[in-house]
Amino acid sequence: MNDKEFRNLGHKVVDLLADYLEGIENKRVFPDVEPRTVNALFSGPLPRDPASPDEVLSELEAKLLPYCTNVGHPGYMGLITPSPNPVGVIGDFICSAINQNIGVYSIGPSAVAMERQVVRWLTDLCGYDQKAGGNLTSGGMMANFVGLKVGRDAASQNKAQYEGVQGHGAVYVSEERHVSVDKAVDCIGLGRNALRALPTNDRFQVRLDALEDAIAQDKKNGIRPVCIVGVFGTTNTGAMDDLHALRRIADREGMWLHVDAAYGGGMLLSHEWPVHDRGLELADSITIDPHKWFYAPLDAGAVLVRDERRLTASFGMKPSYLTDEFDIENERYQYYVHGFEQSRRFRSLKVWMSFTRYGADQIGQWIDHNVRQAKHLYSLVAHDPEFESASVPPMSAICIRFTGTGLGEADSMALHAAVAQRVEQSGQFWISTTELKGKAYFRINPVNFRTRQGHMDDLFALLRQECHEYSRA
Numbered sequence: 001m002n003d004k005e006f007r008n009l010g011h012k013v014v015d016l017l018a019d020y021l022e023g024i025e026n027k028r029v030f031p032d033v034e035p036r037t038v039n040a041l042f043s044g045p046l047p048r049d050p051a052s053p054d055e056v057l058s059e060l061e062a063k064l065l066p067y068c069t070n071v072g073h074p075g076y077m078g079l080i081t082p083s084p085n086p087v088g089v090i091g092d093f094i095c096s097a098i099n100q101n102i103g104v105y106s107i108g109p110s111a112v113a114m115e116r117q118v119v120r121w122l123t124d125l126c127g128y129d130q131k132a133g134g135n136l137t138s139g140g141m142m143a144n145f146v147g148l149k150v151g152r153d154a155a156s157q158n159k160a161q162y163e164g165v166q167g168h169g170a171v172y173v174s175e176e177r178h179v180s181v182d183k184a185v186d187c188i189g190l191g192r193n194a195l196r197a198l199p200t201n202d203r204f205q206v207r208l209d210a211l212e213d214a215i216a217q218d219k220k221n222g223i224r225p226v227c228i229v230g231v232f233g234t235t236n237t238g239a240m241d242d243l244h245a246l247r248r249i250a251d252r253e254g255m256w257l258h259v260d261a262a263y264g265g266g267m268l269l270s271h272e273w274p275v276h277d278r279g280l281e282l283a284d285s286i287t288i289d290p291h292k293w294f295y296a297p298l299d300a301g302a303v304l305v306r307d308e309r310r311l312t313a314s315f316g317m318k319p320s321y322l323t324d325e326f327d328i329e330n331e332r333y334q335y336y337v338h339g340f341e342q343s344r345r346f347r348s349l350k351v352w353m354s355f356t357r358y359g360a361d362q363i364g365q366w367i368d369h370n371v372r373q374a375k376h377l378y379s380l381v382a383h384d385p386e387f388e389s390a391s392v393p394p395m396s397a398i399c400i401r402f403t404g405t406g407l408g409e410a411d412s413m414a415l416h417a418a419v420a421q422r423v424e425q426s427g428q429f430w431i432s433t434t435e436l437k438g439k440a441y442f443r444i445n446p447v448n449f450r451t452r453q454g455h456m457d458d459l460f461a462l463l464r465q466e467c468h469e470y471s472r473a
């Protein structure tokens with residue numbers, strides 16, 4: 001491809017995407033297509049002969065774009081993937097063009113400096129001081145893994161990195177945790193059975209009495225308490241654990257406190273519902289994902305550590321081929337000795353561009369709109385005797401359920417699953433279902449700057465109609 005072709009194709013792509021974004025509200029949220037049909041579109045062999053740029057683009061227009069889930073549509077309120085802000089989209093385009101490798105300073109001096117600035121913005125937002133550091137990651141899954149690995153190493157006085165895990169240890173977290181915590185506990189060598197999934201109170205916060213009991217029981221059985229994972233915004237209902245209490249318990253037991261704010265971290269920008277007194281800064285490490293509620297396109301997660309030296313203690317290895325011989329003053333920041341990944345995408349660019357273009361205040365307003373929408377849906381439900389909410393939404397996530405026909409729980413699960421499928425088929429909205437304390441719910445979460453309050457009215461009307469129709473059938 002020569003320079004002229006690149007320029008022509010680039011202009012066409014920008015026009016195509018501008019049209020796509022302009023018309024996104026008129027599209028279906030989820031495509032009306034069978035899996036076998038989309039699979040058949042992408043079943044050809046490896047192409048041996050070249051195609052022209054126009055042919056490649058036409059193929060994308062025919063096969064890819066019509067069958068996307070349009071997460072930027074205002075009716076997308078499902079699994080936490082935001083409407084990507086357009087400046088962030090451009091950021092990713094630039095990122096690939098310059099292909100800076102954030103792992104090492106020598107493949108991106110200015111990019112590494114920008115990444116460090118974005119990490120600093122995030123650590124400042126969380127209330128950490130200058131000693132803090134962190135990494136942008138592929139997402140919350142990887143960030144929780146890094147947080148727990150750093151915590152395991154700290155709790156072992158830096159022995160586990162060398163000797164592996166000795167004896168049995170345990171990690172404590174609420175039953176409302178994200179599954180990434182289970183995977184992380186496995187990956188750091190403790191094993192999934194070392195996870196103590198603790199019951200929650202009626203606001204879905206971890207119960208402190210259950211935490212104390214579990215710790216006491218483990219100690220009695222010779223199992224070492226290693227880490228508490230607090231949740232700052234659960235995936236289902238946005239619940240925030242009592243981090244002040246978790247900190248006190250972690251200190252008393254010599255445990256690491258990791259806090260998963262992958263989703264809830266967005267609330268740090270809220271103007272109307274400030275969360276700065278919730279103690280996030282008390283965590284030893286934090287997961288916070290710009291690609292969730294800062295509306296950055298995938299991927300951009302982040303793990304932050306209160307003491308940056310912990311990252312080096314866990315990951316600071318220098319193979320001969322990566323040592324930067326020229327760094328007399330030791331000013332060349334090498335991410336590969338401060339994190340797990342080496343070659344990695346310049347994720348901070350789109351985050352930097354988003355904050356710079358919109359400002360944190362504007363992003364905070366989008367967040368407040370989303371919270372207001374959840375609270376509006378809550379009030380609609382509160383006035384309808386056939387529906388109930390799991391809790392008052394502290395964030396944008398809200399779980400509601402149909403109780404109209406007094407079904408048994410197995411039938412209720414079937415109803416909620418079937419109705420969510422009908423909502424998908426309507427093309428107007430996409431929501432998911434979940435289970436809370438053994439009961440089925442619709443799980444609705446606008447992390448979307450295009451969603452307006454009226455969408456909540458329309459969604460609720462559709463849910464009522466579909467629940468009644470299903471019950472009648």
Ligand SMILES: Cc1ncc(COP(=O)(O)O)c(C=O)c1O
Nearest residue numbers: 080139140141178180235262263
């Ligand atoms: C609370 C929480 N933690 C972690 C994750 C995992 O994040 P990711 O999907 O970015 O890996 C999620 C995803 O929704 C989440 O809600």
